[in-house]
Amino acid sequence: MAWIWLEAALPLGIIAGMLCVMGNAQYFIHKAYHGRPKHIGNDMWDVAMERRDKQLFENLSSSD
Numbered sequence: 109m110a111w112i113w114l115e116a117a118l119p120l121g122i123i124a125g126m127l128c129v130m131g132n133a134q135y136f137i138h139k140a141y142h143g144r145p146k147h148i149g150n151d152m153w154d155v156a157m158e159r160r161d162k163q164l165f166e167n168l169s170s171s172d
Contacts, residue, residue: 138146147154 135145
């Protein structure tokens with residue numbers, strides 16, 4: 109009777125493990141494709157600043 113909790117814990121552990129595997133797969137695929145980790149909570153301001161920074165770096169490198 110003491111091992112009944114194992115019947116529920118084993119499937120829950122498998123489900124939790126598969127969720128971790130799927131999350132890590134998404135992280136590594138995104139990092140391999142884009143070359144950097146995904147920025148969480150990226151809003152319009154962050155996108156505009158990334159565009160501005162990219163343009164500044166391009167102008168800086170072309171002036172050399």
